[in-house]
Amino acid sequence: MTIDRTRIEATQGEKVVGTYFDRSAAEGVVEKLHRAGFNDDQITMTTHGGHTADDGTFQRGRIEVSVLADDRADEAERILSSAS
Numbered sequence: 001m002t003i004d005r006t007r008i009e010a011t012q013g014e015k016v017v018g019t020y021f022d023r024s025a026a027e028g029v030v031e032k033l034h035r036a037g038f039n040d041d042q043i044t045m046t047t048h049g050g051h052t053a054d055d056g057t058f059q060r061g062r063i064e065v066s067v068l069a070d071d072r073a074d075e076a077e078r079i080l081s082s083a084s
Contacts, residue, residue, distance in 0.1 A: 014069050
């Protein structure tokens with residue numbers, strides 16, 4: 001799992017993205033985000049399938065959970081990091 005944070009200049013907010021390889025872990029953090037008060041307009045879950053890279057190596061699929069967290073970016077990061 002990895003966590004990335006990006007500052008969004010247009011809104012002066014932050015987007016926090018967690019990358020997971022297990023669907024149940026990703027779904028679990030989405031539930032935790034909902035319980036913490038983040039709404040569906042703030043949360044996006046996308047899947048990226050496995051593929052072969054240009055160098056011929058296999059790249060495993062992943063699931064990304066993005067949160068438009070604005071002033072709650074620290075809280076969102078903590079929740080995304082809590083995946084088990």
